[in-house]
Amino acid sequence: MAAEANSARITGKIQGRDILLDGPLSKDEIRDRVWWWQTPHPQTTRQQRDLRHEYDDSRRDVITTLGGYYEVPRDRHTPEAHELTDMLHAELNPDE
Template sequence: MASDANSLRITGKVQGRDIVLNGPLSKDEIRNKVWWWQIPDPATREEREDRLHRYDGSERDVISTLGGYYVVPDDSRAPEAEELVDMVHAELNPDRR
């Protein structure tokens, strides 16, 4: 898991699943990809199956950015989650700072 400034890509491990964030993404798109198991009313079969997954929670959920590794809070509405979304958004959208 690494981030690559040239390709505007950030990776992570969330709820036992590898995720990749390819920029540019909106803040809502980032939230949906990072907190994928909290998506309201899953539209696709894959989203519905993801929701039903089993996860023991023994490993930390992390995002790897150019600045280092960051823990993903369980609650997507927590202040720490908003800070993480803002930071990831800034890295994936460098022209919009």
């Protein structure tokens, strides 16, 4: 899927890796990209390597949006993670 020139983009630093979210994305797609290391069933060798990589968790995982910086909760199932997902979804899908 190609992103339009004026589509929303959100960047982040998650588990020591840079991520980019290009809209539009569903809430499930957002969760999978932001909390990629919690993927239950890796389907590729690269995903398996990603799950095993070493990470110094003393650094914060953050997302940068038009509204500012937001810390990414470690657990994708917390109320804070659901709120972050809803906010990211609204920003990436402004026409909904």
